[in-house]
Amino acid sequence: MTRLTGARIARQLPALIGPFVVLALGWELAAGVILDPRFFPPPSVTLPLAAELYLDGDLLTHAAASVRRIVLATAIGASAGIAVGVVAGWSHRARLLVNPHLAVLYPLPKIALLPVMFALFGLTETVRVLTMALAVFLLVAINTTGGVRSISDVHVEAALDNGAGTLDLYREVILPGARPQIFSSISMGLSVGFALLVVIEMLAAESGLGYIIWNSWQLFTIPRMYVAVFSINVLGVFFVHGTEILGDVLTPWEGTYKQ
Amino acid sequence: MSDRPANRQMATMQDTRMESPRRSTDETAGSQSGSATGERSVRIRASDVEKSYTGQDGDVKALSGMDLEVYDSEFFCLLGPSGCGKSTFLRLISGLLEADAGEIDIRTESDGDRPTTSMVFQEKGIFPWKSVLDNVAFGLKMRGVGKQRRYEIAREYIQKVNLSEFENAYPHQLSGGMAQRVGIARAFANDPQVLLMDEPFGDLDAQTKRYLQEELLSLWSESKKTVVYVTHDIEEAIQLGDRLGVMGARPGHVKEIVDVDLDRPRTRENLDIARLEALQTRVWNVLSDEVQRTVERR
Numbered sequence: 111m112t113r114l115t116g117a118r119i120a121r122q123l124p125a126l127i128g129p130f131v132v133l134a135l136g137w138e139l140a141a142g143v144i145l146d147p148r149f150f151p152p153p154s155v156t157l158p159l160a161a162e163l164y165l166d167g168d169l170l171t172h173a174a175a176s177v178r179r180i181v182l183a184t185a186i187g188a189s190a191g192i193a194v195g196v197v198a199g200w201s202h203r204a205r206l207l208v209n210p211h212l213a214v215l216y217p218l219p220k221i222a223l224l225p226v227m228f229a230l231f232g233l234t235e236t237v238r239v240l241t242m243a244l245a246v247f248l249l250v251a252i253n254t255t256g257g258v259r260s261i262s263d264v265h266v267e268a269a270l271d272n273g274a275g276t277l278d279l280y281r282e283v284i285l286p287g288a289r290p291q292i293f294s295s296i297s298m299g300l301s302v303g304f305a306l307l308v309v310i311e312m313l314a315a316e317s318g319l320g321y322i323i324w325n326s327w328q329l330f331t332i333p334r335m336y337v338a339v340f341s342i343n344v345l346g347v348f349f350v351h352g353t354e355i356l357g358d359v360l361t362p363w364e365g366t367y368k369q
Numbered sequence: 370m371s372d373r374p375a376n377r378q379m380a381t382m383q384d385t386r387m388e389s390p391r392r393s394t395d396e397t398a399g400s401q402s403g404s405a406t407g408e409r410s411v412r413i414r415a416s417d418v419e420k421s422y423t424g425q426d427g428d429v430k431a432l433s434g435m436d437l438e439v440y441d442s443e444f445f446c447l448l449g450p451s452g453c454g455k456s457t458f459l460r461l462i463s464g465l466l467e468a469d470a471g472e473i474d475i476r477t478e479s480d481g482d483r484p485t486t487s488m489v490f491q492e493k494g495i496f497p498w499k500s501v502l503d504n505v506a507f508g509l510k511m512r513g514v515g516k517q518r519r520y521e522i523a524r525e526y527i528q529k530v531n532l533s534e535f536e537n538a539y540p541h542q543l544s545g546g547m548a549q550r551v552g553i554a555r556a557f558a559n560d561p562q563v564l565l566m567d568e569p570f571g572d573l574d575a576q577t578k579r580y581l582q583e584e585l586l587s588l589w590s591e592s593k594k595t596v597v598y599v600t601h602d603i604e605e606a607i608q609l610g611d612r613l614g615v616m617g618a619r620p621g622h623v624k625e626i627v628d629v630d631l632d633r634p635r636t637r638e639n640l641d642i643a644r645l646e647a648l649q650t651r652v653w654n655v656l657s658d659e660v661q662r663t664v665e666r667r
Contacts, residue, residue: 265493265494269496272559274510363539
């Protein structure tokens with residue numbers, strides 16, 4: 111399995127790196143001809159700067175702050191979402207109780223809640239993480255509910271007929287049955303989480319890549335801004351696609367993962 | 370595995386007694402059966418079973434006054450039009466559903482932890498997220514059999530249904546017929562005292578169906594398990610069964626018991642065609658007014 115995963119990543123890598131290479135080459139060629147280098151510094155400027163900022167400056171600290179936030183928010187949001195989704199998917203009564211709340215909260219842009227959250231918890235790291243976690247939670251809870259409900263009755267009957275207890279039912283039927291939806295919703299949650307991360311760091315943080323982007327724009331240190339923009343892009347690709355690949359590896363029965 | 374048949378036989382000969390953990394137990398059933406049916410011992414006895422479902426327009430009676438006796442080691446086919454409650458009855462025997470009234474007794478042998486019943490489902494009864502091997506070993510896993518031992522047993526039955534090359538495949542890689550063989554292997558690997566089958570070949574093409582029927586019969590004659598096989602297909606029932614319970618619908622009940630007195634194997638050369646046709650006509654006569662009623666109500 112590990113070798114197959116490695117082979118799969120090696121096969122996908124060119125597809126993920128390719129766009130960056132094409133963009134960099136085009137940008138370099140167009141710089142000074144049709145692109146104003148004050149606003150669009152070419153890779154020959156930004157790449158050495160990136161090395162400098164990461165090795166000697168404090169960009170690594172900021173990137174680490176962003177990673178910490180997205181990882182915490184996803185971990186909290188996804189575990190709560192899976193727990194609520196499994197219960198709501200399994201029990202009709204729980205679903206009647208929970209669903210209306212999810213349905214109302216889901217379309218609300220979570221960033222609108224940021225001031226409310228600050229009023230509740232103060233200007234803290236908790237608020238930044240929880241606001242993102244809420245977005246992940248809603249996506250994962252709704253999709254997990256759907257995933258559990260899509261499990262066909264005959265599989266539950268088959269498990270019971272073979273002597274499965276309640277715990278076995280969760281471990282052998284409900285969780286694997288909903289696993290494809292759980293992973294795709296975590297991946298979706300991560301991309302929504304990244305959008306929130308940048309906005310929250312721009313508005314209400316003194317650290318993180320979003321903070322660097324906004325701060326650089328205001329100080330007009332445009333090359334530094336691009337270094338942060340591409341950093342968040344690379345992190346996004348890593349986390350969002352990484353979760354998808356992990357999901358495919360952990361659901362080999364789906365057949366998306368051809369050997 | 371070599372010790373299993375001997376074990377089973379000993380249990381049947383010496384150590385049989387009434388024991389039904391999931392269903393009600395009738396202590397006198399054993400002696401009654403002796404006088405009522407002569408030589409043959411009753412394995413399953415259903416008396417006056419009722420079952421209703423709560424539907425949109427109130428309760429719907431699925432079964433009422435359902436009486437049935439299934440003998441030890443026989444292949445019993447429950448035959449009836451769709452919606453006559455035959456699948457419901459199978460679920461009552463398995464314990465997946467509980468009867469509203471009446472009793473179902475299953476005579477069980479105190480033979481270690483063999484399950485009383487095991488079901489083969491209509492289709493898609495195997496878990497898509499488990500490999501063939503893990504599907505077949507599932508019941509054993511649930512009963513706490515260690516990994517090495519349960520895989521050993523599972524592989525034996527996978528071989529019996531000719532799927533050895535596919536033990537690591539997932540169900541989406543299998544054809545319908547192969548998937549149903551996995552379901553059969555899972556039930557046999559459980560080594561149940563009674564095998565329940567819910568139209569297992571209903572969705573297969575005629576050739577595959579024929580092939581799997583023969584495979585099933587050879588597994589059955591090797592194990593001599595009691596089988597209750599639900600189908601709506603008259604020819605299939607006559608091809609497979611020792612006896613048929615022909616059911617009437619709304620609410621479901623047994624209308625007539627038909628003895629299939631055809632020699633096995635029921636191959637083309639071996640078959641008494643005149644007798645077969647007589648049986649078909651008899652079953653069809655019982656069923657036809659049922660079917661007519663069902664069709665007219667739609």
